[in-house]
Every structure is written in structure tokens, then in C-alpha cells.
Amino acid sequence: MLPSAYPASYYAASANENCVRPSLQGEMASDICVIGAGFTGLSSALHLAESGFEVTVLEADRIGFGASGRNGGQIVNGFSRDIDFIEKHYGKTTADAMGGMAFEGANIIRRIVDQYAINCDLxxxxxxxxxxxxxxxxxxxxxxxxxxxxxxxxxxxxxxxxxxxxxxxxxxxxxxxxxxxxFHPLNLTLGEADAIESLGGSIFEASPVVRIEAGKTVKVHTESGSVSAQFVVVAGNAYQTGLLPQQERKxxxxxxxxxxxxxxxxxxxxxxxxxxxxxxxxxxxxxxxxxxxxxxxxxxxxxxxxxxxxxxxxxxxxxxxxxxxxxxxxxxxxxxxxxxxxxxLMRLPQFGRIGDDVYYAQGYSGHGLTSTHLAGKVISEAIRGQAQRFDVFAGLPQYPFPGGxxxxxxxxxxxxxxxxxxxxxxx
Structure with a gap:
């Protein structure tokens, strides 16, 4: 399968690179399989690779093809709903926990840019x-x-x-x-992908996932291959269809x-x-x-x-x-x-697990640049056995839209x- 061309945006026209990575062919095994090479997936993969995990990323189109490579490129702290809203609807304990993380995403971005010398006009x-x-x-x-x-x-x-x-x-x-x-968001995604590969991770483009198969290990299938992994991170956000139907209804x-x-x-x-x-x-x-x-x-x-x-x-x-x-x-x-x-519906991100080995994060409701980078860090913490911060997000109710x-x-x-x-x- 050939990858799609990037949309004709200013970001695509001024990207640092335009190399095409191969699609997945055949069967392979990895500690972690990440579905989606936007900021949620790349942040998860990078934090996990930094912790010593073998990571494989599967992207349906190109790195940063979706919102991560097309957005306004603005570092905006907080969430789409502010901390007082969270306290009113979910209590002070949850508000304090989320307030303690609300300003972390910007620091994660700057740390990654500095550590891996990413040229993204920050x-x-x-x-x-x-x-x-x-x-x-x-x-x-x-x-x-x-x-x-x-x-x-x-x-x-x-x-x-x-x-x-x-x-x-x-x-x-x-x-x-x-x-x-x-900053230039597409160039940040490309730089984060390079950083993952520098740590031994693998990234495959033009590799849409068609099925996730539960078992002793989780098997992630594309049309031309599969990845067997201990853990899977689903990070397709607005460009994901069919993999997690229960979440897509919300x-x-x-x-x-x-x-x-x-x-x-x-x-x-x-x-x-x-x-x-x-x-x-x-x-x-x-x-x-x-x-x-x-x-x-x-x-x-x-x-x-x-x-x-x-x-x-x-x-x-x-x-x-x-x-x-x-x-x-x-x-x-x-x-x-x-x-x-x-x-x-509540304009707050939705995190969760399916079973013990499939994690997902989605729905940043317009405040994605910092929240996605935070998501990747807390997902990596949860997979390493430190799930307290992930569970704060996972504990938020997830409602379907009225009328379906x-x-x-x-x-x-x-x-x-x-x-x-x-x-x-x-x-």
C-alpha cells in the first residue's frame, strides 16, 4: 500500500524532510505496538523507548498526517475545560490531581525539542x-x-x-x-519520529490497522502484516474508525x-x-x-x-x-x-484500558498539543506499573452524545x- 500525500498545507511545503517509511510486511514481535503516529502515539512511543521498551509504531498514512501535523502550532496550557469546571463536576480530589498536571505538557515539549535538537521553530x-x-x-x-x-x-x-x-x-x-x-507542528512530529528510531524503535507508514486480536499477547493486524506485543496503545484520535467502536460513539x-x-x-x-x-x-x-x-x-x-x-x-x-x-x-x-x-461531550480527554493490555487516549477537544504529550507520558508510566496519574483521567465519566x-x-x-x-x- 502506498502512503497518502500530505495535505497541501504550509507545514507540508516547509517540512524538514519528506522521506517515506516502509509499510509493515509480514509478522513481527515487539514489547509495545502503538497505533497512530500523531502526538499521542509519538509521545507514548518516545517515553516508552526512553524507558527501554522495544516499540513499533503503525501509521495508516504518514507521520503527523492528521491533526498533529495540521494544527495551529500553539502551546496552550491546561485542558479544554478549566480546573474549576473539573472541581465542580468531578470533585476537588480529581481537580487537584488534574491541576497538578495541567501545565506539564509544555515542559515535555520543550524537553523533547532540546534533548533531541529538533528544528521546529519553537x-x-x-x-x-x-x-x-x-x-x-x-x-x-x-x-x-x-x-x-x-x-x-x-x-x-x-x-x-x-x-x-x-x-x-x-x-x-x-x-x-x-x-x-x-512551533512548526509537522516538523515536531518528524523530529519525534527520528528520536524514536534513534532509540531503536520502528515506524511503519501506510499501515492501517484492521483488527486487534486478544490473546496471551495482543496481535495487531494490518492488511499485509502483524505485530505481536505485550501492550498496545491506540492513538488514532479523530482519524480512527472501527477499532474501538464503543469509544467512537463517545x-x-x-x-x-x-x-x-x-x-x-x-x-x-x-x-x-x-x-x-x-x-x-x-x-x-x-x-x-x-x-x-x-x-x-x-x-x-x-x-x-x-x-x-x-x-x-x-x-x-x-x-x-x-x-x-x-x-x-x-x-x-x-x-x-x-x-x-x-x-x-464534556470537552475533556478520554483515557482508558481495554482488558489489561490495550490503552487508549483521545478527544482533546481542541487543546491537543500539550495534552497529547502529557498523555504519552502518563500512558508510559501506567505501562511501567505506575498508573496513578493515568487512572485520574481514566476515572472521568465518558458519555455518548445525545441522540447517538x-x-x-x-x-x-x-x-x-x-x-x-x-x-x-x-x-
Missing amino acids: KPGGIFAACNAKQMRELEGQQRLWESYGHTQLQLLSADDLRAYVDSDRYRGGLLDHSGGH SMPCGTQIITTEPLPADVAQALLPHDHCVEDCNYLLDYYRLSADRRLIYGGGVNYGAREPESIESLIVPKMLKTFPHLKGVKVDYAWTGNFLLT RLLRVPYTALGAWYYDLRDRLGI
């Missing part, structure tokens, strides 16, 4: 931008909440302060997270869209984001943007529930960009693409319309 600093007074009050509360869990790298910005960081009149203020940042693929402009003149780029931080606003259907290493504006936003392809990505995103930066009118868009993330597969898209879109209206009205 830059520090991320801003949450408030579009109205209500959102500004919420950012003030977020700062207090995060600082109560030991995260002290936060700086509240007034509207005037924020103009020194973002050349836009759109915002009432913001919260600067000095431990946030941004999540929904959603599409988000991104454009990338032509390279901007140096003075325009410098004026746009003078400190080269990334930005996301505080709306429910949020906008997010940053500069690339070659001074392009990467701008994303919007959600298509059910992961339907929009007719025109530019017609959806360019008006958002011009609302934020009207002075960019006429700037050429060189790339436009979409990619899928996985939404859960047929109605989950319209129900969720209706809810999104409601919250979008609240954002517009500032209530």
Missing part, C-alpha cells in the same frame, strides 16, 4: 485575548485559578498593554502566558480551518506581532494566529461539526483575519487547509450557535 509566549469585558473578567479569574495551582508565569494585560503585543483594536485586554509558545470528529499568507514584509510582520507571540481569543468558536519563521501570518478559526469539508476555506477565514487586522486587506493567501480534531451518531452533529452545532451568540453579545 518560540516562547502565548496570549489569550479578551474580546469583551466579560471575557476580561474571566481572564482575571483564570490567572488567580492557575496561580493557585503553581503556574506563576502569567501577566495580565490591559487594552493599552496588549497593543504593544498585537496590532489590533479588537480586544479589551489579555493574559500573557510566558510558558506558552508556538466522540465526534470536527474540522477546523487554517490559512497562511504570503511572506509579509519585515516591518509589517514586526508591527503585527512585535514580540512574535501566538494569540488566541476567548470566544467559544475562537480565532487563533501566529507568525511563521518566514514571516507569514498563520490564521485559523471556526469549527465544522462532523468534519465536513467547507466549500471555501478562504471565504470562511479571510473575513476573520481582516476583522482582526483590517490593514492586511489585499494580502495574498498562499495556503488554505482543514484538519480534524476530536470533540467529547445521527443527532450529535445538529445538537452540538446548536449548542455552538448558542455560545457564539453569547460571545457576540458579551454575556
